[in-house]
Every structure is written in structure tokens, then in C-alpha cells.
Amino acid sequence: MFDSVVGTLPAVTPPRRHASRLFFRHRLAALGLVVIVALVLSAAFAPWLSPYNPDDLDMANRYAPPLSAGHLLGSDDLGRDVLTRLMYAGQVSLSVGVAAMAVTVIVGFAIGAFAAYLGGWIDVALMRVTDTMLCFPSVFLLLFVAAFVTPSLASISLMIGLTCWMELARVIYGQIRVLRSADFVAAARMVGAPAWRIILRQILPNVMAPILVAATLNTANAILLESYISFLGYGIQPPQASWGNMLTNAQSDFLVDPWLALMPGLAITLAVTSFNFIGDGLRDALDPKMSRR
Amino acid sequence: MGRFLVNRVAQSAVLLVGVSVIGFALMHLAPGGPLAMYTLNPTVTAQDIQRVKVQFGLDQPVWVQYFKWAAGIFTGNWGYSFFGGQPVREVVFDRLPATFELMGSALCLSLLIGVAIGVLSAVKRGSLLDHATAVAAMVALSLPTFWFGLLAIFIFAQTLGWLPAGGNHSTDGGGFLDGLRHLILPVAVLALVLVAQWSRYTRSYLLEILNQDFIRTARAKGLRPSRVLVNHALRAALVPLITLGGLQLPLLVGGALVTETVFSWPGMGLLFVNALGSRDYPVLMAILMVGAFVVVLGNLIADILIALVDPRAKIAHV
Numbered sequence: 104m105f106d107s108v109v110g111t112l113p114a115v116t117p118p119r120r121h122a123s124r125l126f127f128r129h130r131l132a133a134l135g136l137v138v139i140v141a142l143v144l145s146a147a148f149a150p151w152l153s154p155y156n157p158d159d160l161d162m163a164n165r166y167a168p169p170l171s172a173g174h175l176l177g178s179d180d181l182g183r184d185v186l187t188r189l190m191y192a193g194q195v196s197l198s199v200g201v202a203a204m205a206v207t208v209i210v211g212f213a214i215g216a217f218a219a220y221l222g223g224w225i226d227v228a229l230m231r232v233t234d235t236m237l238c239f240p241s242v243f244l245l246l247f248v249a250a251f252v253t254p255s256l257a258s259i260s261l262m263i264g265l266t267c268w269m270e271l272a273r274v275i276y277g278q279i280r281v282l283r284s285a286d287f288v289a290a291a292r293m294v295g296a297p298a299w300r301i302i303l304r305q306i307l308p309n310v311m312a313p314i315l316v317a318a319t320l321n322t323a324n325a326i327l328l329e330s331y332i333s334f335l336g337y338g339i340q341p342p343q344a345s346w347g348n349m350l351t352n353a354q355s356d357f358l359v360d361p362w363l364a365l366m367p368g369l370a371i372t373l374a375v376t377s378f379n380f381i382g383d384g385l386r387d388a389l390d391p392k393m394s395r396r
Numbered sequence: 397m398g399r400f401l402v403n404r405v406a407q408s409a410v411l412l413v414g415v416s417v418i419g420f421a422l423m424h425l426a427p428g429g430p431l432a433m434y435t436l437n438p439t440v441t442a443q444d445i446q447r448v449k450v451q452f453g454l455d456q457p458v459w460v461q462y463f464k465w466a467a468g469i470f471t472g473n474w475g476y477s478f479f480g481g482q483p484v485r486e487v488v489f490d491r492l493p494a495t496f497e498l499m500g501s502a503l504c505l506s507l508l509i510g511v512a513i514g515v516l517s518a519v520k521r522g523s524l525l526d527h528a529t530a531v532a533a534m535v536a537l538s539l540p541t542f543w544f545g546l547l548a549i550f551i552f553a554q555t556l557g558w559l560p561a562g563g564n565h566s567t568d569g570g571g572f573l574d575g576l577r578h579l580i581l582p583v584a585v586l587a588l589v590l591v592a593q594w595s596r597y598t599r600s601y602l603l604e605i606l607n608q609d610f611i612r613t614a615r616a617k618g619l620r621p622s623r624v625l626v627n628h629a630l631r632a633a634l635v636p637l638i639t640l641g642g643l644q645l646p647l648l649v650g651g652a653l654v655t656e657t658v659f660s661w662p663g664m665g666l667l668f669v670n671a672l673g674s675r676d677y678p679v680l681m682a683i684l685m686v687g688a689f690v691v692v693l694g695n696l697i698a699d700i701l702i703a704l705v706d707p708r709a710k711i712a713h714v
Binding site for chain 1: 410411412414415418419422423531534535537538539540541542543544546547549550554645646647649650651653654657668669672675680683684687688691692
């Protein structure tokens, strides 16, 4: 009798496994994940994967076309191997993307959470600053600051992160305004937990889903912004390669050797599209409102 | 409506004051101040720097400079360019029409195409068209604009020779058609991202609306599907779409900067990038303010339009 009842019950998957199944059902998100893993591995193991040094000049073999002997994706105006440089540039561009995302998430969460949780004049002050920062077109603000900061991996990540946190802060703010009056938060407050502890231990786990989605989309955006400022010459400085600064001469490269201008752009598009698809998949998987699709 | 309007205008003014304070602070946070770059130049002596500082009032306390600058904004004296010394206001206003031409065309074009694609993919949900546009939109949102612009120049201007590679008119003047030909490539590049956004958002708003009871009622009454779509569904989507228009402005202004740089379009964005090279802070500050002003004004207009379309919105804001 008991067995037959259990037998007819549908198997219930635990929520986390349910989410990962939803994520992988989004085929493009799964593909995006594979691409990002491949890009990260090729960047991380570049010194072992490539026989070349990214800065080795070879003036005898300038502008070698793709698939030519020794150069799978050809060589650039100074005879440097393009594939090698792309892999090393990946180290820079992907690190900037992830580091800037971390800054965005930390600052955005801190500002949104404290404004919403503490309320009062802190709320008003922090959210007015957020509104004000949102009025700047981010590329203008970023270039304005980048122009007088000595460019380095750290400074560029910091600048991108500090100009992109506003939307996340608003999302977190909205979520926490609702959570603040939840019973479990009131209970934590009653046993005397300090604000920062309640925010980190009680509230953070409950807003992980939007943070995860925003983090992925922000990584994509940060990679794009890095390429913009490096292209304009205010980002990563040559000879260190980034996907953006490999395109600095793209305008003339298109005439001399179109492949040279094509590859870094494709790398950026590939990485950014993949992160965007992953973010899309995460949203489908984690947002209960979307699951009815 | 009157109270709502006063409130919103006041809010916008406060935002702009905040923007100017942040912009001014950033400019003076620069290590060594706005003239830092010139101290590196060996032909510029310490006396020269001092003279320029006094000339531009940079020797005064920052807050005095701020109030002088802010007062100047209202009296029409926007300061003078560090380079060439022309009045900043003239320099910037000269460039505004070209930028607005580019942004306006891109916005209108993307609105038409994007909403059309969004409606089609919402109506034919799950179809091949829906999936294809979803993927295309995601890729469009991920393209580095400058690279896509250069690619477009390479293909359509340099290889095929169909369209001019840059600028907004031919050197020998040219007429309306000539201007139009110069406009096509930059507008297409700038509009691409916006089309992707409009189509995605229109689709998701419409899908939400098409599930609601009043749509079912309208269908049950026996109205033609096209009528239900246009008169009932799209009308309900108007409010979120207007909001999106307001939210898109920072993207539009930022995109215009990149597009103008690639296409040598003589607008505000190209001026900004050039001024950046020479650290011409009075010009940079002015463009930053104009950019923020466009964004704030756009959001204000969006909110007013929404209040006109949907009277409930007024209550939420006051």
C-alpha cells in the first residue's frame, strides 16, 4: 500500500539541481559556458600552448596570412604571432572583465544593501548618488577618468567597476526593501545581530540569483568597455596585448591585412556573446518568474 | 499635472547639480590638477604653468572655481578652451547639430525596426524567426561598436565603394542626398544595438500583455487579431516602451561617441575624444554636462509622456 503511493509520486528534484538542469536546457548558454572555459584555458596556458613569445619580433615574416607555415592565424605588422598574442591578450581582457565585475558587484551590493537596510538619510544620500551617477553616459565618464589615470590592469578594472555599479545597486535595493520586513530578518534583528551580519548572513543568500545574473552580464559589459578604452589608447598599453589594443591600428590593418583587424574583434564578440548567453541562461534557471516560459 | 511637472523638473535640476559636482570633483582629483599633463612638457616652464593657472582661475580654491563655473553656465560663459582659447560654448554648440542628427536618425530607425521585429517575434513566438532574431539580437548587443563600424567601412566604403567612409558631407559641399549617403553607415552601426534592445523588450512586454484577461476578452468579442494587437496590446505596451526610450539615452549618447570617432563624424563625441587627447578640461567638462543633460532631459520627457498616457504614474512620482 505504502509502496504504491510512493511509486506514483513524481520525483522531486532538489532546487539547485533543478536550476542547473534549466540552465543546460538553454543550449546557447551551455555553449557559451563551453566557449568561456575554452577561452580561459587557452589564455591561462598560453605559455605552454604556444611556441612563441607574444613580443617576439620577426621582421622577415610580417603580415603572414592565416594558415601559413608556423602561424595558424598569421602574423602582425611586426611579425608577432597573432594566435599567441590573442591568447595572451585573453589573459588581460578576461582578467579585466572579471576584476571589474567583482568591483561592480561589491560596490553595487554594498551601496544597495546599506541604503535599503539602514534607510533614513543614508538611504536618501546613497540612492541620490546612484541616480546622479546613472545620468552620465558611461563611456564618457570612463574616458574622462581614464585620461588622467596611469593605465594598468588594476586601475582599468577599478575604473570600469566604479562606473558600472549603479544598476546592480538599484536591483539589490529593490529586493532588500522587500526582504527587510521578512520574518527571518526580524528574528535575526531580535537576537541582536548587527546590521552587517544580517546583510551578509540573512539577506545575501536570498539575493544571490539577481547578483549572479548581473555579475555575468557585467563581465560581458566590462570586456566591451575595456576594448573601447584600449582601442582609443587610454587602456592597456602596448606592447602588452589586449583584445582592444590589438585593434588600435585596425583602420589601416583592414587595408593591408584584413585578417589582422578581424581576429581580435571576433575574440571580443565571442567572449562577450558567450557571457551574455550565460547570463541569459542563468536568468532563466534562477528567476522563478521566468520559468513559465 | 502641474504639481507632478514641478516635482519632476526640480528632481532633474537636482540631478544635474549632482552631475556637475561629481564631474568637477573628478577633474580636480586628477593628480597634479587639470594642468598635470603640461608639466611633463619640457618647453613649458613653471612660470608658464603659473601664468595659465592664474589666467584660467585654477589658482583659486576648488569651490570658488566651481561656483564661478556654475554661474558661467547660466550667464552663457562656459569658459575657454585650454587649446586655442575659443569660448567653450561656441565650440560645443557648433558640434551639437551633427550629433543630434546622428542620434535622432538612429533612434527613429531603431524604434521602427526594433518594435516591428519585437511584435513579429512575440506573435510568432517559438518560430524560427523568433529564435533567429533572439540570437541575432544577443550577438548585436555583444559586438564592439568601433570594430563593427570599421568592418562596415572596410566592406561598404573601401571594398565595394558604395558609401563614403567618413565625415558628414563631401569636401565639395554636396546637398541633401550627399548628406544622406554619409549618414547611412554611421546610423546603421549606431542603430544596431538599439534595434536589438527594442526588439527584445518589445517581445517580452507583448508576451506578458498577450496573456492578460483584457486581451482574451477582446479576442472573445470577435475583434480581428490585427485590431487586438494594435489597439489593445501595443497600446498597453506603450508605457514600458517609453520608459525604455528614456533608459536607452545613456547608451545612445555613449554609442554616438564611439560611432563618431570611427566615422570621423564631426559631432560632440569626436570633439570629446580630441579634447581628451589634449586634456582640454573646460571642453571635456562642458561635453560631460551636455551628455548628462541630454540623458536627464530624455528621462524627464519620458516621464511626462508616461504621465500623459497613464495618469496613474503621476501619483507614484509625487
